[in-house]
Amino acid sequence: MTASSLKPAANSLRAAPDAHGHFGIYGGRYVAETLMPLILEVEAAYEAARNDPAFWPEFDGLMTHYVGRPSPLYFAERLTAHLGGAKIYFKREELNHTGSHKVNNCIGQILLARRMGKPRIIAETGAGQHGVATATVAARFDLPCVVYMGAKDIARQQPNVFRMRLLGAEVRAVENGSKSLKDAMNEALRDWVANVHDTFYLIGTVAGPHPYPKMVRDFQSVIGREAKEQILAAEGRLPDSLVACVGGGSNAMGLFHPFLDDEGVKIYAVEAAGKGFHTGHHAAAIAGGRPGVLHGNRTYLLQTADGQIKEADSISAGLDYPGIGPEHAWLHDVGRVDYVLASDKEALEAFQVCSRLEGIIPALESAHAIAFVLREAPKLPKDHVMVVNLSGRGDKDIFTVASALGVKL
Amino acid sequence: MSAGRIEQRFAALKAEGRAALITFITAGDPDEATSFEILRRLPAAGADLIELGVPFSDPMADGPTIEAAGHRALAAGITLQKILTLVRRFREHDGQTPIVLMGYYNPIYSYGVDAFLRDALDAGVDGLIVVDLPPEEDAELCLPAIKAGMRFIRLATPTTDDKRLPAVLAHASGFLYYVAVAGITGTASADAADLQDAIARIRRRTKLPIAVGFGVKEPNQAAAIAEFADGVVVGSAIVGIVAKHLDQTGRALPGLTDEVAAFVQSLAAAMQTSTAKRQTAHA
Numbered sequence: 004m005t006a007s008s009l010k011p012a013a014n015s016l017r018a019a020p021d022a023h024g025h026f027g028i029y030g031g032r033y034v035a036e037t038l039m040p041l042i043l044e045v046e047a048a049y050e051a052a053r054n055d056p057a058f059w060p061e062f063d064g065l066m067t068h069y070v071g072r073p074s075p076l077y078f079a080e081r082l083t084a085h086l087g088g089a090k091i092y093f094k095r096e097e098l099n100h101t102g103s104h105k106v107n108n109c110i111g112q113i114l115l116a117r118r119m120g121k122p123r124i125i126a127e128t129g130a131g132q133h134g135v136a137t138a139t140v141a142a143r144f145d146l147p148c149v150v151y152m153g154a155k156d157i158a159r160q161q162p163n164v165f166r167m168r169l170l171g172a173e174v175r176a177v178e179n180g181s182k183s184l185k186d187a188m189n190e191a192l193r194d195w196v197a198n199v200h201d202t203f204y205l206i207g208t209v210a211g212p213h214p215y216p217k218m219v220r221d222f223q224s225v226i227g228r229e230a231k232e233q234i235l236a237a238e239g240r241l242p243d244s245l246v247a248c249v250g251g252g253s254n255a256m257g258l259f260h261p262f263l264d265d266e267g268v269k270i271y272a273v274e275a276a277g278k279g280f281h282t283g284h285h286a287a288a289i290a291g292g293r294p295g296v297l298h299g300n301r302t303y304l305l306q307t308a309d310g311q312i313k314e315a316d317s318i319s320a321g322l323d324y325p326g327i328g329p330e331h332a333w334l335h336d337v338g339r340v341d342y343v344l345a346s347d348k349e350a351l352e353a354f355q356v357c358s359r360l361e362g363i364i365p366a367l368e369s370a371h372a373i374a375f376v377l378r379e380a381p382k383l384p385k386d387h388v389m390v391v392n393l394s395g396r397g398d399k400d401i402f403t404v405a406s407a408l409g410v411k412l
Numbered sequence: 413m414s415a416g417r418i419e420q421r422f423a424a425l426k427a428e429g430r431a432a433l434i435t436f437i438t439a440g441d442p443d444e445a446t447s448f449e450i451l452r453r454l455p456a457a458g459a460d461l462i463e464l465g466v467p468f469s470d471p472m473a474d475g476p477t478i479e480a481a482g483h484r485a486l487a488a489g490i491t492l493q494k495i496l497t498l499v500r501r502f503r504e505h506d507g508q509t510p511i512v513l514m515g516y517y518n519p520i521y522s523y524g525v526d527a528f529l530r531d532a533l534d535a536g537v538d539g540l541i542v543v544d545l546p547p548e549e550d551a552e553l554c555l556p557a558i559k560a561g562m563r564f565i566r567l568a569t570p571t572t573d574d575k576r577l578p579a580v581l582a583h584a585s586g587f588l589y590y591v592a593v594a595g596i597t598g599t600a601s602a603d604a605a606d607l608q609d610a611i612a613r614i615r616r617r618t619k620l621p622i623a624v625g626f627g628v629k630e631p632n633q634a635a636a637i638a639e640f641a642d643g644v645v646v647g648s649a650i651v652g653i654v655a656k657h658l659d660q661t662g663r664a665l666p667g668l669t670d671e672v673a674a675f676v677q678s679l680a681a682a683m684q685t686s687t688a689k690r691q692t693a694h695a
Contacts, residue, residue: 037569197595310522311469
């Protein structure tokens with residue numbers, strides 16, 4: 004990547020956010036005054052880094068030799084034949100070091116933390132994928148690391164908790180509120196406010212105060228840039244559609260962003276419908292929420308009539324969040340991306356179908372994207388080319404899935 | 413801006429040579445009726461200004477004490493609308509004591525900024541402290557509030573250096589709230605000498621009264637700060653008394669409001685002793 008590749012034309016959908024971090028009415032910097040000077044410092048440091056000719060070669064080098072990029076674009080031949088419609092490709096982010104797309108962003112941010120001279124790293128995590136990726140880069144760069152994780156998520160993601168500890172991170176259980184991702188983020192913000200002088204908050208998704216949504220998207224856009232080159236090589240043309248799951252939405256933004264100006268490419272983002280959208284127990288911020296302010300940005304939020312944030316519900320810990328990144332909120336409003344739903348039940352089915360047909364055990368998060376494919380691909384013509392982001396591997400989920408299927412391990 | 417209750421109160425205190433005791437309670441904790449009783453008794457116990465906390469599900473700047481109070485109040489059914497009703501009822505008894513609502517932006521945004529400002533002013537609210545609205549987001553609420561006649565109280569913190577201070581002071585009104593520690597409410601306490609330096613530094617840049625809060629738990633701490641600040645905010649220590657006087661189901665035990673009033677009296681009494689020692693650095 005070069006600095007110039009990050010500068011789209013002014014009328015482009017890729018030009019947002021503005022200088023204040025606004026994507027339309029979304030985004031912004033809604034944080035306590037204590038944090039504000041540091042947020043401005045992060046912004047200035049990121050702007051300096053992205054325009055520094057020395058920054059990207061180091062990032063790219065680590066992507067190649069440490070993460071294992073480029074990740075393959077794989078033709079899912081048996082799934083395609085099974086569904087009898089669209090031609091399905093998987094962008095294999097689950098093959099990255101640490102097993103998901105999360106590491107792309109972590110490499111970028113840890114390089115920034117080092118440039119800023121911040122000796123301590125904190126992070127929040129839901130499924131533990133971001134926590135593992137953060138613990139990994141913290142180990143690699145020899146920085147102490149504290150990961151906040153909801154007590155409910157600690158219980159359902161034990162393998163990742165153990166991984167983080169093996170990597171030398173301290174995992175702190177968060178017992179407040181819904182004991183999941185949103186509460187972990189609250190606690191990480193509290194830590195940051197008390198330790199601004201020496202701490203870098205390595206946010207794991209395209210949310211939080213500006214510049215995080217933009218910065219995380221830029222680091223994750225490596226997914227879409229590679230996918231574009233790879234599909235052009237494989238098919239000689241752009242795909243007809245893109246599909247990714249969304250919680251906060253970093254894997255989706257990473258895949259989508261380089262394609263936003265390509266009008267012929269339809270884009271689908273799959274929100275978690277949990278126990279079913281109609282039950283109210285879900286994590287679909289776009290489908291079931293309205294604009295509000297939380298965790299430093301304005302975006303769609305699940306909330307009560309009185310503006311209190313509701314608890315989300317999804318079998319997938321990584322999607323179990325009552326909000327969504329502000330750029331997604333804007334892309335929904337302007338109609339560029341279609342936000343669709345997949346339930347726990349559909350994701351469980353997709354998890355098994357993908358495992359059996361392709362020999363790939365997907366993360367429960369990614370299984371939501373595959374669930375949409377199972378539903379839609381059969382209705383599409385055989386020359387419809389669809390790229391699906393396989394954002395993570397499912398080894399971490401086998402206990403959850405076994406329990407949902409009534410199997411004792 | 414014509415003088416409102418906040419300006420009148422600080423002017424009167426200045427004439428007396430006294431610093432303001434600013435008490436924070438969480439509205440609706442542990443229930444509406446008890447919360448109203450606590451509120452009603454604060455001025456007689458010695459509170460000069462009142463901060464009424466507006467509960468939020470995700471209070472990122474608060475420590476466990478105030479977070480728990482907010483969750484108790486929400487569980488008991490408090491809403492922003494009911495909080496305005498509490499203020500309206502308070503105003504039937506007390507037309508002078510300034511009331512400032514303190515909380516997070518989303519409940520106000522959800523209510524609607526214009527409707528909220530109209531209803532809050534009408535209920536008798538004098539000012540707002542909104543933790544997650546820094547100067548960068550002034551267009552959201554700060555500027556409309558000032559236009560409507562509501563004071564917007566700004567927070568300055570140990571991270572607000574001289575470069576940042578002008579931005580913080582630009583649209584500040586009512587008084588300035590100095591957050592004594594970089595951290596969350598109710599945890600660490602600041603060193604008095606550091607605080608004194610910080611207040612002196614800010615005083616060179618503003619004529620607004622300066623109140624100090626975060627980590628002030630004991631009457632003697634309040635008294636020490638009252639020697640150089642224009643106001644002292646005590647929050648978690650008061651809210652903690654509410655928490656200690658609940659039965660196992662979270663209902664108020666007899667004597668709760670007496671205990672709160674007694675603690676506020678002890679703060680006010682301790683601060684009286686500082687009056688003589690108050691420095692006259694601020695002309």
